[in-house]
Amino acid sequence: MGKILTIILAVCAIGGGILMYYQQVYAYYYEVEPNGTSDVQMTSLSSGAPEAVEYDAFEAIDADSSPIRYRACFTTRLSLESASDAYVADQTGVPLTAPGWFECFDAKQIGAEIEEGRARAYLGTENIRYGIDRVVAIHEDGRGWVWDQINRCGEIVFDGQPAPDDCPPAPEGY
Structure with missing residues (x-):
């Protein structure tokens, strides 16, 4: 028995x-179906608002089970110099891993490319959801990636602390 x-x-x-x-x-x-306009956006230095970036070969995945599971890959003709002159850099941009089957998004390689200066991270959309920023990275060869990550305000509020004065007020339920 x-x-x-x-x-x-x-x-x-x-x-x-x-x-x-x-x-x-x-x-x-x-799979996220591209809409052709807001799939790849970066925050403008001049207006402070997200602006659509021209792209091709867009692939993206998302999941409703977590606010930071969004990952996307694309190509663009935007150069690193043009992007740096026009868009807000994101010094905290660290790509999060994607499932192995989403082959175009290799977080370790993207992170290494950013550290080596061959790619740069930019603020896509701040607070796309409360406490979550969308980050866009562009490589010197025109490849690009997008991911969501928790921002400073989100880290504090999601940890159960009140929102600092310089953060937007947390929605009810946080």
Whole structure:
């Protein structure tokens, strides 16, 4: 009887592990259909508002299970020099990993390219959701990536602390 219970327990543990892996890596993600206008936006130095950037070859995924699961890849003819002259740089831009099956987004490589100066990160849209900024990185060869990350105000509020005076007030429920 003990062997049977051990086998049942092992099968349940393996099945649960497989299910958990599937849910983390595949289940909640969906492809984002490009709308042609607001898919890639960067915050203008002159107006302080996000502006659409011309792009091609757009691919994106998102998930409703987390506000920071958005990842996108694209190409652009915008040069790093032109981007730096026109858009707000993001010094905190650190790409978050994407599922392995979303092959165009390799966070380690993107991060290394930013550190080496071959790519630069820019503020896409500040507070796209409360406490979440959208960041856009552009490589010198025209490849680009987009991801969402928690900003300073979000880190504080999501940790259960009141919003600092220089942050927008947190919506109810935070």
